[in-house]
Amino acid sequence: MKNKDLLPKILETGANELEIIDFRMFEVIENNDIYEWVLGVNVAKVKExxxxxxxxxxxxxxxxxxEGLAKIRDNVIPIINLAKWMKINEPENAGKYVIVMEFLREIMGIVIHEAKRIRRIKWTDIKKPPASIDEKLGGKVVGVIEIEDGKLLLLLDFEGILDELGMIKVFSLSEEIAEGIERKGHYNILILDDSPVARRIIKNILEKDGHKVYEVQSGLEGLEFLQNIYEEAQKEGVDITDKIQLIISDIEMPGMDGLTFTKKIKEHPEFSKVPVVINTSLSDKATVDKAKYVKADAHLVKFDTKDLLHIVHEYAIKK
Structure with missing residues (x-):
């Protein structure tokens, strides 16, 4: 039996697909009309x-x-009122449901108005949001998808929302952590992540540890960056690994996700010399299996500073 036969269709990496929960928020606008916001979140982040x-x-x-704290299953978690964050005037008694999500090693509940359906989409269908919509939601829309009837489904940057609310733990390189790391060099590292918050956290940790960091927002940009680096290396008569010694890639990115990016890297005769670490807010077994399937060199859950630096010093090409 071939490896891909062991995985359900949605887990086949290289398909560049994901499943999202389509949920709705309702806003009371002029003349008491109701505007329907169509929003989405990756199913892999949703517990229930x-x-x-x-x-x-x-x-x-x-x-x-x-809104406060609530006990759900065996966890006491914060309950965030999304309508308040969006600054919309919601209909009376509209917030009847909660999406319980887990990412960045935290569990939290998001109050929504209606859970509609699960959609399977391609990362290539995710486009940059119109400036007016992105501005309305504080720059926290990572992408939009055109669905039926010409409507736009908005994918929210929940990491950015939590950071704005001051609910993300401060991830930094403390003296205690620094002392426990066996350093083997300083490296040139490429990071891929569509979240400005995530890039900032990773970059700060790596730069404080003495590494040079390059950053891009998607798999497509990552491939373009590596092609440019490879051409530079050829002109200088050196290997690509003299220019870049490690790649750290998120999974969820518009245009081309990190798994498809990794698969393409590993199939390239030159790019494949550079180790790739999958860095994601998802810690479920399915995500780990996907990372292994595309031959990623390691898998890391955001944001464990000690784990990140251990992996950097273990997997980066030593020059």
Missing amino acids: VIQKPENIFKSPGMPDEV
């Missing part, structure tokens, strides 16, 4: 969709957008 808990306890010091 439930009715909004009755018992939500407000905790001191939380942002206004956080």
Whole structure:
């Protein structure tokens, strides 16, 4: 049996596909008309969709957008009111459901108005958002997808939203962590991530550890960057690994996801010399299996500073 026969269709890497939950938010606009926001989130980040808990306890010091804490299953998690964050006037009693999500090693609930359906889409169908929409939502739209009836489904940057609310742990290179790392050199590292928040965190950690960091926002940009680096190396009569010693790639990126990017890297006679680490907010087994399937050299869950630096010093090409 071939390897790909072991995986469901949606897990076949190179298909450049993902599944998203299509959910809706309703805004009361002029003349009491209702505007329907069509939003989406990757299924892999979603643990479940439930009715909004009755018992939500407000905790001191939380942002206004956080309704409080609720016990769901065995976890006490923050419940974020998405309508408040979006600054929309919602209909009365509209927030009846909660999407429970896990990423960046945290579990949280997002209050929504309606969960519509699951959609399978291609990363190539995800386009950059119109400036007016992106501005309306504070620059936190990572992409848009045209669906039926000419509507646009918006993919939100939940990492950016949480960072804005001050709910992302500060990931930094402390002296304690620094002392526990066996350093084997300083490297030129390419990072791919469509989230400005994620790029900033990774870049700060790596630069503080003494590495030079290049950053791009998608797999397509990553391939273009490597092609330019390869051409430079050829002109100078050196190997591509003299220019770049490690690649760290997110999975979820518009245009070309990180798994398809990695697959293309590993199939290229020159680019494949550079080790690739898959760095993602997803820690489920399916994601790990996908990373192995495309022959990624390692898999890392955002953002464990110690794990990140251990992997950098273990896998980067030593020059």
